[in-house]
Amino acid sequence: MSMGQEVRYRVRGGRPLNGTAFIQGAKNAVLPMIGAALLAAKGRTVLRNVPIIEDVKRALELAEHIGAKVEFHEAERTVVIDASQLNDPERAVLPADIAARFRGSVLFVPALMHRMGRARIEGVGGCNLGSRKLDFHYRGFARLGAQVTEDDERNHINIESPHLTGGHLYLDTPSHTGTENLIMAAVLARGTTVIEHAALEPEVLDVIEFLSRMGAKISGGGTGFITVRGVEELTAVEHTIMSDRIDAGVFAMATAAAGGDVSLVGANLEHLGVARWKLEQMGVEFAQQGAVLHVRREPGAPLRPINAVTSPYPGFATDLQSPLMALATLADGESYLHEAIYDGRFALADELTKMGAKIEVDGTRAIVHGPSALRGAPVVAHDLRTGAALVLAGLVAEGETVVAPGYLVDRGHAQFATRLAALGADVVRESAE
Ligand SMILES: CC(=O)N[C@H]1[C@@H](OP(=O)(O)OP(=O)(O)OC[C@H]2O[C@@H](n3ccc(=O)[nH]c3=O)[C@H](O)[C@@H]2O)O[C@H](CO)[C@@H](O)[C@@H]1O
Numbered sequence: 001m002s003m004g005q006e007v008r009y010r011v012r013g014g015r016p017l018n019g020t021a022f023i024q025g026a027k028n029a030v031l032p033m034i035g036a037a038l039l040a041a042k043g044r045t046v047l048r049n050v051p052i053i054e055d056v057k058r059a060l061e062l063a064e065h066i067g068a069k070v071e072f073h074e075a076e077r078t079v080v081i082d083a084s085q086l087n088d089p090e091r092a093v094l095p096a097d098i099a100a101r102f103r104g105s106v107l108f109v110p111a112l113m114h115r116m117g118r119a120r121i122e123g124v125g126g127c128n129l130g131s132r133k134l135d136f137h138y139r140g141f142a143r144l145g146a147q148v149t150e151d152d153e154r155n156h157i158n159i160e161s162p163h164l165t166g167g168h169l170y171l172d173t174p175s176h177t178g179t180e181n182l183i184m185a186a187v188l189a190r191g192t193t194v195i196e197h198a199a200l201e202p203e204v205l206d207v208i209e210f211l212s213r214m215g216a217k218i219s220g221g222g223t224g225f226i227t228v229r230g231v232e233e234l235t236a237v238e239h240t241i242m243s244d245r246i247d248a249g250v251f252a253m254a255t256a257a258a259g260g261d262v263s264l265v266g267a268n269l270e271h272l273g274v275a276r277w278k279l280e281q282m283g284v285e286f287a288q289q290g291a292v293l294h295v296r297r298e299p300g301a302p303l304r305p306i307n308a309v310t311s312p313y314p315g316f317a318t319d320l321q322s323p324l325m326a327l328a329t330l331a332d333g334e335s336y337l338h339e340a341i342y343d344g345r346f347a348l349a350d351e352l353t354k355m356g357a358k359i360e361v362d363g364t365r366a367i368v369h370g371p372s373a374l375r376g377a378p379v380v381a382h383d384l385r386t387g388a389a390l391v392l393a394g395l396v397a398e399g400e401t402v403v404a405p406g407y408l409v410d411r412g413h414a415q416f417a418t419r420l421a422a423l424g425a426d427v428v429r430e431s432a433e
């Protein structure tokens with residue numbers, strides 16, 4: 001398994017985007033669903049519309065590592081999971097070499113607790129976004145009766161959970177995976193659990209729908225106050241994963257940056273939340289026609305500057321803040337961005353500066369002075385969304401932009417170069433592997 005340092009995206013700017021792009025299934029829905037599929041003691045789960053991204057491959061490796069049988073039929077975008085053999089507590093370990101590479105690995109903990117009565121987490125990774133804690137998850141598991149201990153020396157978390165019992169849980173902030181993890185911990189616990197201040201993201205609702213189809217009793221999804229009545233067992237079912245609103249947002253912003261007229265198959269304007277209104281204010285035109293979203297901006301037409309503050313759904317998604325920063329460098333005036341979720345995400349500003357952008361960063365606030373005539377440069381992807389944002393900047397930069405490490409882009413966007421190239425962009429993914 002390579003760290004993918006050899007993968008890079010090579011972009012030559014200056015072409016408008018036209019045509020049709022297929023929006024992938026949602027990364028942030030499929031990862032918890034792979035974790036949820038492991039809760040079913042019988043049968044085979046079928047997940048459809050699965051994005052072929054590195055995080056899914058890591059999740060499936062992890063599922064196999066703990067004893068599940070997994071098939072990824074890539075041409076059909078379908079995953080089949082048989083978790084009937086998850087009964088060896090010796091295997092209830094999330095090893096650092098896999099788990100440290102994607103944050104979603106924490107979503108396996110409820111299955112380990114329920115199926116094996118214990119879990120050891122040897123390292124949980126994810127994007128390089130500054131401080132990212134998991135205290136809400138562990139505190140919630142403890143309130144349901146798990147014993148959670150930290151082994152600071154080895155950087156392990158040990159959980160013993162012979163029996164979980166319903167309880168009253170709350171989140172300090174509406175954590176996305178925290179909500180999913182507490183729901184999954186509660187679905188097979190004895191009795192009723194309430195979760196206050198729960199996340200409202202569309203992916204959380206898709207996960208609730210999937211779990212409900214499996215037989216879980218969950219109410220209040222989308223209200224911030226979720227009630228779960230524990231059941232004895234869950235059944236393996238089939239589910240089609242919702243489309244990825246961040247992938248859709250990135251393609252919409254790519255169209256806004258390069259100019260053009262693009263149809264996004266599977267994209268849903270309602271799922272973009274505030275990002276939709278911000279892009280419209282900048283001058284992007286949207287029209288939803290059934291399951292296809294049309295995005296248009298006249299090539300060369302000016303973009304207006306924007307203010308955006310990231311916050312949980314339906315607020316402006318932090319995962320779209322990086323591509324918005326790239327887009328703001330092209331807008332006619334000063335844009336103001338406040339990153340309220342992750343302290344590490346403004347690493348992008350230095351990279352865009354190498355391409356000719358003018359950005360002042362003050363802690364969690366950035367002022368982007370546009371418009372800048374961007375020029376190609378070798379740049380560093382610090383995380384998944386920074387990588388996508390730099391490819392987007394490359395689409396309008398003069399000359400060649402080389403974005404590395406490409407693995408970070410591949411974590412979350414499937415066939416990114418191929419899909420952009422199908423719209424007329426000059427983007428190639430190079431790999432020395
Ligand atoms: C796999 C997945 O779905 N990832 C998404 C999920 O990440 P994730 O679920 O990890 O993000 P959270 O919503 O949990 O994090 C939001 C904030 O809460 C803090 N926090 C979170 C949990 C905790 O126990 N303690 C704590 O302090 C985090 O440090 C962060 O500042 O939502 C993020 C915010 O929309 C997105 O950027 C990620 O793409």
Ligand SMILES: C=C(OP(=O)(O)O)C(=O)O
Nearest residue numbers: 103104126127319384385
């Ligand atoms: C932060 C992200 O993902 P993860 O939570 O998987 O690190 C992301 O998708 O931008």
